[in-house]
Each structure stands twice: as structure tokens, then as C-alpha cells.
Amino acid sequence: MSSTPVTPAAPVTPDVPHRPRTRPPTRPRRLGPGDRIFLTVAIGIPLAALLFFVWLPALASLGLSFTTWDGIDLADIHWIGLDNYQQIFTNYPPFWPAVRHNVIWLLFTALLPTPFGIFLAYQLDRKIRFTRIYQTAIFLPMVLSLAVVGFIWEIIYNPDTGLLNGLLSAAGSSHHIDWLGNADLNLWAVLVASGWRHTGYIMILYLAGLKGFDPALKEAAALDGANGRQTFLRVVFPAMKPVNIIILVVTVMESLRAFDIVYVLGGGVGSKPGMELLSLLITDNIIGESSHIGYGSALAVVLLLVSLAAIGTFLVQTFRKEDQ
Amino acid sequence: MTTTMTRPGAGTTARHEPPRTGKGPRRQTGRHVMLAGIALLWLVPLLWAVYTSLRPYSDTAKHGYLSWPRSLSLGNFTDAWQQSGMPHFFWNSVLITVPAVLGTLLFSAAVAFFVSRFDFRWNIVLLMLFTAGNLLPAQVLITPLYRLYLLVPLPQWMSDSLLLYNSVWGIIAIHIAYQSGFCTFVLSNYMKTIPKEISEAALVDGAPVWRQFFQIVLPLCRPAFAALATLESIWIYNDFFWPLALIETGDKRPVTSALANLQGQYFTNPNLIAAGALMTAIPTLLVYFALQRQFISGLTIGSGKG
Numbered sequence: 001m002s003s004t005p006v007t008p009a010a011p012v013t014p015d016v017p018h019r020p021r022t023r024p025p026t027r028p029r030r031l032g033p034g035d036r037i038f039l040t041v042a043i044g045i046p047l048a049a050l051l052f053f054v055w056l057p058a059l060a061s062l063g064l065s066f067t068t069w070d071g072i073d074l075a076d077i078h079w080i081g082l083d084n085y086q087q088i089f090t091n092y093p094p095f096w097p098a099v100r101h102n103v104i105w106l107l108f109t110a111l112l113p114t115p116f117g118i119f120l121a122y123q124l125d126r127k128i129r130f131t132r133i134y135q136t137a138i139f140l141p142m143v144l145s146l147a148v149v150g151f152i153w154e155i156i157y158n159p160d161t162g163l164l165n166g167l168l169s170a171a172g173s174s175h176h177i178d179w180l181g182n183a184d185l186n187l188w189a190v191l192v193a194s195g196w197r198h199t200g201y202i203m204i205l206y207l208a209g210l211k212g213f214d215p216a217l218k219e220a221a222a223l224d225g226a227n228g229r230q231t232f233l234r235v236v237f238p239a240m241k242p243v244n245i246i247i248l249v250v251t252v253m254e255s256l257r258a259f260d261i262v263y264v265l266g267g268g269v270g271s272k273p274g275m276e277l278l279s280l281l282i283t284d285n286i287i288g289e290s291s292h293i294g295y296g297s298a299l300a301v302v303l304l305l306v307s308l309a310a311i312g313t314f315l316v317q318t319f320r321k322e323d324q
Numbered sequence: 325m326t327t328t329m330t331r332p333g334a335g336t337t338a339r340h341e342p343p344r345t346g347k348g349p350r351r352q353t354g355r356h357v358m359l360a361g362i363a364l365l366w367l368v369p370l371l372w373a374v375y376t377s378l379r380p381y382s383d384t385a386k387h388g389y390l391s392w393p394r395s396l397s398l399g400n401f402t403d404a405w406q407q408s409g410m411p412h413f414f415w416n417s418v419l420i421t422v423p424a425v426l427g428t429l430l431f432s433a434a435v436a437f438f439v440s441r442f443d444f445r446w447n448i449v450l451l452m453l454f455t456a457g458n459l460l461p462a463q464v465l466i467t468p469l470y471r472l473y474l475l476v477p478l479p480q481w482m483s484d485s486l487l488l489y490n491s492v493w494g495i496i497a498i499h500i501a502y503q504s505g506f507c508t509f510v511l512s513n514y515m516k517t518i519p520k521e522i523s524e525a526a527l528v529d530g531a532p533v534w535r536q537f538f539q540i541v542l543p544l545c546r547p548a549f550a551a552l553a554t555l556e557s558i559w560i561y562n563d564f565f566w567p568l569a570l571i572e573t574g575d576k577r578p579v580t581s582a583l584a585n586l587q588g589q590y591f592t593n594p595n596l597i598a599a600g601a602l603m604t605a606i607p608t609l610l611v612y613f614a615l616q617r618q619f620i621s622g623l624t625i626g627s628g629k630g
Contacts, residue, residue, distance in 0.1 A: 283569075
């Protein structure tokens with residue numbers, strides 16, 4: 001955002017009587033009835049939309065998680081208390097694999113593409129030639145939709161026609177690997193595709209942060225004899241705390257939300273063995289012939305609670321300064 | 325959070341050359357080799373998709389996908405364009421994306437104006453409500469939203485299903501409600517950087533609040549709008565989940581969700597699917613290359629120094 005210095009658009013005209021400025025004029029008390037109506041409408045409509053389309057459904061999911069319902073007739077909703085949760089935790093085979101896969105997803109993303117993106121940003125944040133070209137190439141996947149990313153990787157992983165098996169057989173291997181069908185492999189195959197996209201995102205976020213970094217700090221570190229790694233780990237990284245928090249939130253949220261790419265690479269039919277994720281289990285239960293809305297909602301609430309931990313951290317970090 | 329804006333260009337003028345560590349040119353070459361290698365590696369999947377899409381199915385079926393091309397053509401693109409009704413789906417995407425982006429910007433500008441220019445007690449709560457709303461996973465909302473959409477009637481001229489369900493309006497509405505959170509967050513930070521004296525001058529001048537909003541604050545936010553419009557256009561265009569769940573018939577879906585149809589229909593023809601997928605990506609790629617600066621500054625707003 002370039003911030004151009006602004007001049008008042010309307011200069012004070014002499015025929016308007018000056019009121020004594022006893023308090024800042026933006027206090028609500030100064031607002032006339034027309035202003036109040038305008039502000040009420042301006043805030044009322046967006047707020048109503050937000051509450052109706054986002055928060056009401058979120059709360060309704062919470063409510064439905066204590067019921068059993070086939071999703072057809074509203075009269076068939078029956079309150080069953082915590083049964084869904086008990087079922088999920090004790091007697092729903094795909095649940096714990098899904099949790100495990102979500103955790104693997106998070107750890108993988110946090111430990112490989114995220115630090116790699118930071119590393120690339122640090123390498124690119126210097127006056128070197130072609131930096132724009134490198135940035136664009138690595139960032140490009142982020143511009144594509146997750147669905148398109150899924151299709152692109154489908155033609156790499158396809159067991160018969162894909163690039164990967166083609167390369168393997170060209171290298172003389174007789175193995176015919178079903179990358180997306182093998183329950184021990186497919187999660188990792190999807191993670192590679194997801195990491196491909198995630199790296200560029202982190203790189204751009206970190207680069208933006210580095211632009212605001214005071215170069216004098218780096219120079220001081222160099223004068224003190226710190227090498228590149230020491231400068232990064234001891235000086236740059238700790239000073240980038242606000243960006244680090246954003247990156248952490250982005251990484252956690254993207255890991256929890258992962259859906260599209262798995263959906264497409266799984267063939268678009270819900271969760272597949274080896275690729276169960278909470279988001280897919282929810283979809284499995286609420287869409288389809290015999291839907292278990294209560295069940296799906298309970299799963300959604302589990303996902304919501306985990307997300308809220310991340311959202312809460314972010315909000316506290318962001319708004320603490322303002323609240324004072 | 326006083327200034328969370330990242331100002332493109334701010335770093336480039338003030339930035340110093342990093343101190344030389346004595347390993348000068350050799351190190352630079354090494355870095356170039358590494359970065360070029362990584363950049364190339366990152367492009368491989370995309371280039372492979374392009375290569376596949378340019379080859380006729382018969383050629384690849386006979387010689388395998390990892391082979392030298394006998395001929396290259398745009399045949400798969402024209403086939404995907406014609407056979408799968410891509411123009412229709414593109415039009416659906418336009419019908420959803422344009423109003424959704426405009427609505428999101430207008431709504432979030434109004435909320436941001438409110439929370440950043442007036443000292444009301446509930447400002448922070450309001451801002452948090454919007455911001456947190458954007459962070460909720462879509463799956464948490466989907467069941468009640470689906471039911472809600474089945475309950476809300478629409479007049480015939482808006483939706484031939486007579487419901488919010490299965491209409492583009494429903495998709496536009498959820499995009500606006502959901503994306504307003506992010507844009508409100510960004511715009512309120514931006515508006516805080518506009519000096520309050522401007523509003524004061526206008527108020528002394530007797531200008532009503534709506535004029536302050538439309539004639540002073542909105543024009544000053546133009547750079548933020550440009551960044552957010554670019555970013556939101558790509559995000560909303562790329563969205564996959566809402567239409568999949570909230571639009572029943574395939575022919576009303578936007579092009580990204582309709583790709584799934586293509587996959588089902590032409591499961592055995594990867595060349596055609598590659599062409600379809602790439603074609604879907606063309607608008608976002610064009611927007612990105614034309615408005616790269618805006619896109620990136622939109623994405624990185626809020627991640628600058630706080």
C-alpha cells in the first residue's frame with residue numbers, strides 16, 4: 001500500500017458556523033439522526049449477513065451435534081446428548097486415523113514447506129538478479145485453485161499414465177506404484193502436492209515481513225562477526241515475531257481445513273483409506289444417501305474446537321495491543 | 325496494530341545492500357544455481373500438465389506419456405471447451421465472482437469505516453466477530469447452511485429453484501458473508517492510517533457521515549481496494565467447496581466445481597482433463613500476471629511489522 005499524504009478534500013467554507021471544539025468531533029454524540037441511520041444501515045446489513053450466514057450455522061452445528069437426524073425431516077431431530085461424541089471417540093473406526101492424518105498434515109506442513117518457504121524468502125530478500133522470476137515460479141501454484149492443483153498432480157500420480165511411474169519405468173524399475181490408491185502412500189503423495197502450494201505462500205508472507213526489517217540490525221550482527229545462519233536464527237527470526245505468528249496461524253488453519261486437494265485426488269468420492277481427514281469425514285456424514293447429520297456435526301464441532309484454539313491465539317495476539 | 329500495512333516499494337528504496345561476507349561472487353553463483361534449480365523443480369508439475377494437454381490422446385495412448393511428441397496441438401483445449409460446455413461454466417463463475425467481490429468490498433468497507441473511525445464500545449468485539457468468522461472451517465457451517473438455504477424462498481426471477489439453495493445468489497451471499505471478515509480486518513487497519521483530522525475537517529464543514537464515507541474515506545482506500553479486489557477475485561473464483569455443497573445441478577456450478585464433472589466424464593483421458601484444468605486456471609493466471617503487485621500486497625497485508 002503506498003500511503004500518499006492526504007489533503008482534506010473539502011476545505012472549510014466561511015459560511016459554515018464554527019462550533020467550539022471541546023471534544024474530538026468523531027464522538028458519537030456529535031452524530032445527527034441522519035448519520036445514525038446511515039451508520040446503523042452500514043453496519044447492520046453486513047452484521048446481519050455475517051450472523052445469519054456464518055455464526056448462526058456455526059452455532060446450529062453445535063446444537064445438531066447433540067442430536068440424531070437423518071437430515072430429511074426437521075421433525076425427526078432427536079436430542080441424544082453426548083452420544084455422538086461418545087460414538088465418535090470410541091466406536092467410529094475412521095475417526096482416530098483422521099485425527100492422526102490431520103496431525104501428520106500439520107506436522108509435515110509445519111516442518112517442511114513452512115521452514116523451506118522461510119528459507120527461500122531469506123535467500124530471495126537480497127539484491128540478486130532474477131529474484132522476480134524465482135519468486136513467480138515458486139509462488140505460481142498459490143494462484144491456482146486447489147482443485148486445479150489436484151488435477152495437475154493427478155496426472156503426475158496416475159498409476160498408468162502418470163509422470164512419476166513413467167520416470168520410474170524409464171529408470172528401469174519394474175515397480176508399478178499406485179501412489180493414490182495405496183493406503184500407506186497416498187497421504188504423503190497428497191502432502192507433497194499440498195506442500196508444493198504452501199511453500200510459495202509462506203515465502204511471500206515472509207518476504208513481505210523481511211521488507212519491513214531494519215537492515216541496520218543485520219549489519220550490526222555482521223559487524224559482530226555473526227555468519228548468515230547465526231544472523232538469521234539469532235537476529236532476524238526473533239525480530240519477525242508478528243509475521244511468525246501469522247505464518248503459524250496460516251499453517252495451522254490450512255492444515256485443519258485441508259479438503260479440496262484431498263477430495264480431488266481421492267477421486268471426488270469422500271474419504272479414501274489412508275487419506276481420512278476430519279473435513280472429509282464431516283462431508284461423508286452430511287452429504288449422501290444415508291446422512292448422519294448429528295454425527296457429522298459432532299465431527300464438525302471437534303474440528304471447530306481445534307480451530308478455535310488457533311483462531312483465539314491469533315485474535316489475542318492481534319487485538320491485545322488495541323484493547324488497551 | 326498501528327500500521328500492519330506492507331508498503332510495496334517501501335523496502336526497496338530504503339534497503340541497504342546486505343553486508344558482504346567476503347565470499348562475494350562465488351556465493352552468488354551458488355545461490356543462483358540453487359534458486360534456479362528450485363524454481364525449475366517448482367514449475368515441473370505445471371509444465372508437465374501443459375505438455376500433456378498439448379498432445380493428442382491417440383499419440384500418448386500409443387507411445388506412453390513419457391515420450392517425444394509426434395505432434396502438438398491445441399485440440400484438447402478446443403475439445404474441452406466445446407464438449408464439456410466450458411463457456412457456460414465460465415459464465416457461471418463470472419456471475420458469482422463479480423457480485424461477490426463487489427459486495428464483499430462494500431460490506432467490509434462499511435464495517436471497517438465504522439470500527440476504525442468511531443469510538444463505539446463494541447468496536448473490538450465487532451471486528452473480532454468478523455475476523456474470526458473468516459477463520460471458521462467451511463465444513464463447520466455446511467449442514468445448517470444447507471438446511472437454511474432450503475428454507476429461504478427467492479422469487480422466480482432470482483432463482484428457478486425458488487430457493488436460496490441451488491441458486492447463484494446463495495453462493496454470492498456466503499462468499500460475501502465469509503470473506504467480509506478478512507477484508508474488514510485489512511481495511512480497518514488501512515483506515516486507521518488515514519488521519520482523523522480529515523474527518524474532523526469534514527465534520528466541521530457540516531458534511532454528513534455518509535459523505536465522509538463515500539467521498540473521503542472510500543477514495544482514499546483505493547490502493548487497499550485494488551489489492552483486496554485482486555486477491556478476492558482469485559479466491560472466490562477458485563472456490564470449490566460452496567458450490568459443490570450448495571448447488572445441486574451441475575449446470576449452475578462455477579467452472580472450478582464443474583471440473584469435477586469433467587473428471588467423471590473423461591476419466592480415461594488425462595490429456596483432456598489437463599487441458600480443462602489449465603483452461604480453468606487461465607483467468608487467475610492472467611489476473612495474477614497483470615496485477616501481481618496488487619495480489620501480493622493484498623496477501624501480505626497484515627503480515628508486515630505490527
